Amino acid sequence: MAKELEGFNFEQRHGKARVRVGRVWRSKDGCRHFMVEWNVNISLLSNCVAAYVRDDNSDIVATDTMKNTVYIKAKECSEQLSAEEFAILLGKHFTSFYPQVFTAIVKIVEKPWERISVNGQPHEHGFKLGSEKHTTEAIVQKSGVLQLTSGVEGLSLLKTTQSGFEGFIRDKYTALPETRERMLATEVTASWRYSYESVSSIPQKSLYFNEQYLNVKKALVDTFFGPPERGVYSASVQSTLLQMAKAVLGRFGDISSVKLKMPNIHFLPVNISSKDHGSIVKFNDDVYLPTDEPHGSIEASLSRFWSKM
Numbered sequence: 256m257a258k259e260l261e262g263f264n265f266e267q268r269h270g271k272a273r274v275r276v277g278r279v280w281r282s283k284d285g286c287r288h289f290m291v292e293w294n295v296n297i298s299l300l301s302n303c304v305a306a307y308v309r310d311d312n313s314d315i316v317a318t319d320t321m322k323n324t325v326y327i328k329a330k331e332c333s334e335q336l337s338a339e340e341f342a343i344l345l346g347k348h349f350t351s352f353y354p355q356v357f358t359a360i361v362k363i364v365e366k367p368w369e370r371i372s373v374n375g376q377p378h379e380h381g382f383k384l385g386s387e388k389h390t391t392e393a394i395v396q397k398s399g400v401l402q403l404t405s406g407v408e409g410l411s412l413l414k415t416t417q418s419g420f421e422g423f424i425r426d427k428y429t430a431l432p433e434t435r436e437r438m439l440a441t442e443v444t445a446s447w448r449y450s451y452e453s454v455s456s457i458p459q460k461s462l463y464f465n466e467q468y469l470n471v472k473k474a475l476v477d478t479f480f481g482p483p484e485r486g487v488y489s490a491s492v493q494s495t496l497l498q499m500a501k502a503v504l505g506r507f508g509d510i511s512s513v514k515l516k517m518p519n520i521h522f523l524p525v526n527i528s529s530k531d532h533g534s535i536v537k538f539n540d541d542v543y544l545p546t547d548e549p550h551g552s553i554e555a556s557l558s559r560f561w562s563k564m
């Protein structure tokens with residue numbers, strides 16, 4: 256919230272970034288373990304202008320206190336919960352415990368620890384690190400008004416055919432040939448906003464948001480690839496991105512908007528020729544030079560008409 260200060264507009268917030276916490280829960284018999292590793296970012300909007308203007312810290316929640324709160328609340332959570340629920344729980348705490356705090360913004364990135372299988376059997380307490388990360392952001396107001404966003408980052412996808420790019424603008428700067436046969440690779444960053452508008456209206460089902468995270472990820476991945484045998488033709492990253500976004504809004508009624516960032520990670524055709532021997536390697540959709548820069552950057556968001564975002 257902007258405030259007038261000595262003839263200027265002034266906005267401020269403070270918080271603790273990158274608070275890392277691991278939490279283990281055990282089944283009743285103690286045999287099966289469940290674990291999460293979270294990286295928590297807290298940002299509080301509060302009435303503490305005196306600290307800036309008058310060296311008066313009496314309205315400051317120390318960021319060290321915020322850090323401690325993460326561990327204390329993690330300890331108090333005796334049942335496994337999703338990153339979304341933990342973010343909301345922290346947001347509720349900061350906005351209800353401190354009169355000065357009117358909004359809490361809590362972001363969490365969850366490391367993808369996955370239960371390992373040994374000889375095809377899920378291990379009781381063994382985990383390995385997967386690839387893409389589950390993210391969430393809860394913005395909680397003192398009134399209980401909530402904005403909840405979840406996402407995935409680092410979801411690397413690649414298909415070796417069923418992709419092309421034709422009909423784009425051709426001018427004296429253009430060298431790219433048109434093609435109906437190319438590799439398509441990307442690293443998806445997605446975020447989606449849930450339509451729950453207050454902390455009291457979120458689903459009570461245990462681990463609901465973890466389930467939704469897996470469901471949304473599956474919708475994105477399935478749409479990118481198409482059916483296992485035929486696949487689905489992609490006319491551009493743009494076209495595939497929109498189909499993925501539509502799949503999310505089409506399948507999940509409690510999601511009001513979705514944002515997708517899909518870099519086009521190029522695999523360049525390899526052609527090698529020499530003065531003496533002419534063409535040594537002629538590209539035949541077989542040998543590529545993988546690159547990570549430069550890359551195309553394509554992003555879009557899609558929301559329902561009635562959505563606030």
Ligand SMILES: O=c1[nH]c(=O)c2[nH]c(=O)[nH]c2[nH]1
Pocket residue numbers: 420431490491492493519551
């Ligand atoms: O799917 C694509 N979209 C583009 O906008 C683009 N631009 C480009 O050079 N190659 C591609 N591919």
